[in-house]
Amino acid sequence: MKLYGAAYSRAGRCVWMLEEIGQPYEHVGTSPRGESRTPEMLKLNPNGHVPVLDDNGYIIWESLAINQYLAEKTGALWPAGVQAHGQVAQWSLWAMTEAESHLVTMLMNMMFLPEAQRNPAAVEQARTSLGTPMQVLDNHLANRAYLLGADFNVADLNVCSVLGLAALLQYDLSPYANVSAWVGRCMSRPAAQRYQQKAQEAMSKMG
Template sequence: MIKLYGTSMSRAARCLWALEEAGLQYEHIPTSFDGGTRTPEHLKINPNGHVPALDDNGLILWESMAINLYLAEKYGKNGLWPASVADRGATYQWSFWAMTEVEPHLITMLINRLFAPPDQRDEKAVANAEAALRPPFKVLDDYLKGREYILGNQFTIADLNVASVLSLANLVKLDISATPTASAYLQKCHGRPANQKAAAMK
């Protein structure tokens, strides 16, 4: 039985989404940040003391993107995993793009709009992050014009990985109206039943 440790309020959400899209049977073990990741039991699974962590019948993996790419390659026979080497290259490219070009700035906004105490929030950091996000959102917007999904007409793990990272834009109330193609694409991805189910978990 596959086991996924984490909470839907963390990067584990993208792994729950991948498990649901792949139609897999699994056990979700809710593991929170407030002490749950620092127990001796959890540190045996992820010595970094973070979530998510995957136990696939004894194979342990951590890092959410690595987990998702593994799940899609091993179990995504329904089209979740791309068939060609070129499309797999594009999948890696867009997955890492989301994590390097977009996620750090969204995390800055998340900390300063939601997590930090009001008297410690840095509005200048928020403004700088918003400015830094405009170019990558335009890159995605331009790329998606004339495309249903990143690799063509079918939803794949590339879309799941990108949309899961960019879902933070809604949480921090980032205005992406200047990139309507990307905005419509993200709404379509986030509205998928598998994502809705994953988001409703603990």
């Protein structure tokens, strides 16, 4: 298997998943800033984005879909039963629709946009808006170690990888003790540690 996409981008969550699987893979650290729109990459993903997974000629893109595909194919972090599969999809989509947009707004205006283009009011609005989904997640985790119960699976990986931006942005998790503890459990996994190391190395090489 070959994964295209820099580890500091959304491809990082696929790096984490591949590390969990424990099978050999090739990682091509394609930058989302220009390199994903070369003619070669547009043949793999006409949207011009990473990550892209090439599994022996089978091409799939969108990070959370890649992870669900890898889980189902290998059985790694893949819970049993159609209802559990529905929950995996539910929580993965929830992370994208309810949480990630607020985190990306904060990220762009705190770190990536030129100073003159940053909007502090947008940051505060996003920070406030993020509180609602965070409370939903905190309530859900009140009586369970992981999203679907006692065991870590691909739903936890997907959602935690999205919320990992919160730590980068120094978002205060103290009002959400259940979320904070859950993030700690997820990120302490050896595969998560390896992914974080790869992401830090990739960030250090950014020009």
